[in-house]
Amino acid sequence: MTPASRNRSLGSAALAALLFGILAILVTRDRAPLDRFDVEGRRLEDWADDSSFVVDVLRIIEVAFGTVGMAILTALLVLALVVRRQRWAAVLAAVVMLATSLATTGIKRWLGRDRPDWQDTLGLHENFSFPSGHASSTGAFAAILVMLLVLFVRRTSLRRLGIGLTVGWWLLVCLDRLLLGRHFPTDVIAGSLMGVGIFFLALAFIDPRPRSIAARAEPLPEVYASQRRLAVILNPIKVExxxxxxxxxxxxxxESGWSEPTWQYTTIEDPGRGMAERAAVSGADLVMVCGGDGTVREVCAELAGTGIPVGIIPAGTGNLxxxxxxxxxxxxxxxxxxxxGQDRAIDLVKVGGDGIEDTHFMVMAGMGFDAAIMEGVNEQIKKRIGWVAYVVSGLRSLMFPAMKVEIQIDDDEPTVHRARTVVVGNVGFLQAGMPLLPDATIDDGVLDVVILHPKQFLSWIPLAVRVLRKSAVVDELIDRRTGARVRIKASVDTPRQLDGDSIGLGRELWAECIHGRLLVRVPR
Structure with a gap:
């Protein structure tokens, strides 16, 4: 964290502390200036009392986001951050929520302000009132969520939606305290100030961003002396x-010792191959590509076999x-x-078929239902809601008609199958983290094939269960094959896709694995 960022956080924490201190003095000594304001809470409680339904909802909110509920939410958030390897963000969340809880309890006992005498009698609160524990914990938690949304959600529309829902949730919990008469308005304001203030104080000393590999690892040994020339290929529409x-x-x-990067931008006419060729000819020691799966595929295909490592900056929807x-x-x-990072040699897959030029893919190719999903995605909806657009398209395509396919693996005799989709994969996990090919690895020199044939609509349920459980059972519902070469022939024109991009209708698709053809940068 830069000194300027730390100073801003400390300044925000100091402002929140100052406002909290002023309220604390006013409510525990001569609070005459705030009497009229606090008494307005009675009107809110009286209004809520007129509706038993409203009171029932308010009590649910009260219990759900009380001490136990917020402890559970905090534990789940910290666990999720640890699983996603965002350890410093997890530390920040745990410290903020624990400090907020301790500070709220301590100040309540120190100041000893009584509860309003008009609070709802059911579940009567008899402990002290200032500041509101619900407001402080939800204020701190909301501040953490907003920080995570700003850091980790790239899509502006989703980020704004998330922030709006977070702030709305916090305001709802604060309003709940007033409508039930549990707190004076100044209690709720003070609690929110405390939660947000503690967040900014912790943020000044705990940087939630992941630590740099260069800062915590020894440099990798160089096989040959490099001028560390960096070329960057960017799809400009993928970054804000x-x-x-x-x-x-x-x-x-x-900071990492690389030269000043050279920049090239992809276009509709050239999605990356020409830029990758120029980077290789210019003598780049590393090519960084930022874009979606299509851009990454084009650049990787061009640099395969050159020995130049590719650094992937995922900026698409799938990022498979x-x-x-x-x-x-x-x-x-x-x-x-x-x-x-370190270099890893991975497989590249050469692919072709009727009506398409021979090309390559990195992740998967498919015919049938999966390709119909890609073909049915509305690009405008995709820009607004991201991967959810694939879910919408998938629901519309669930009963894609079964087709008769002939599949040949290596030099074996072709076999005939009924299927709704056939997927050829170079990796194990596909869209939404689905482990469709659990035994597939990207550097084993073979392709994994899965043939799916749910006969009825409800057959998708046991299919999904078996996929998620990574079941090894093979039958008519899910059939699996492996080989270095695969050829698929359909009886009718069928949608086809490569790495999530639709390539149109056709009856044939063949794929050949080229072992260890490409160098990519991966985490150490």
Whole structure:
């Protein structure tokens, strides 16, 4: 954290503490200026009393976000952050919530302000009133959630939606305290100030962002002397602020000992291959590519076999290759991995079929239901709600008609199957983290094939259960094959896709695994 950021956090914490202190003095000594304001809480409680339904809802909110409920929410949040390897964010969340709880309890006992005499009689609170524990805990928790949304959610629309829902939830809990008459309005305001103030104080000393690999690991030994020339290929529509992105990459590259990066932007006419070729010819020691799966595929296909490592900055909706390589989706962490990670040789898959030029894919190819999902995604909806657009398309395509397919693995005799979809995978996890090919690895030199044939609508339920359990059972519902070469022939024109991008209708698709063809940067 920079000194300027720390000073801003300390300044915000000091302002919250000052306002809290003023309220504390006014409510425990001569609080005549605030009497009229606090008494307004009686009117709110009287209004809520007129509706038994409203009171029932308020009591549910009271219990759900009380001490026990907030402790459970905090534990779940900390656990989720640890699982996602955001350890410092987890530490910050735990420290803020624990400190808020202790400070609220201590100040309540110290100041000893009585509860309003008009509070709801059911579940009467007899402990002290100032500040509100519900308001302080939800205020602190809301501040943590807003911070996480700002740090880790790239899509502006989703980030704004998340922040709006978070603030709305906090206000609802605060209003609940007034409508039930549990607190004076100044109790709720003070509690919120305390929670937010403690958050900013902790933020000044605990940086929630992931630590740089360069800062905590020994440099990797170099096989040959490198001038550390960096080339960056960017799909400009995938980042909100190109100038800011360039500044971040430039600063982190300089910090890690790389040269000033050269920049190239993809276009509709050239989604990445031409830029990758120019980067290779110019002698780049590392090519960083920022974009969706399509951009990453084009750049990787061009750099395969050159020995130039590719650093992936995932900025799309699926980010399938990045997810399967454990490349973090957080922008700065991904850049850090690209600059300071280690190289891994992975397989590339050559693919072709009727009506398409021979090309390559990194993650998967498919015919049938999965391709119909990609084909049915509305791009405008996808820009607004991200991966949820695939769910919407998937629900519409669930009863994609079964087809007759002939599948040949390596030099074996072809076999005939009935299927709704056939997927050829180079990795184990596909969209939404679905472990459709649990035994697949990206550097084993073979392809994994799964043939899905749910005969009825309800058959999707046992299919999903078996996939999520990574069941090894093979039958007509789920059939699996492996081989270095795969050829699929359908009886009718069928939708096809590569790495989540629709490539149109056709009756044939073939794939060949090229072992260890590409170097990519992965976490150490």
């Amino acid at each position: 602020d190109v100038g800011q992105f360039r500044a971040i990459v430039g600063a982190m590259a300089e 290759l990045a997810r399967n390589l454990d490349v973090p989706l957080y922008l700065r962490s991904a850049i850090d991995v690209a600059l300071n």
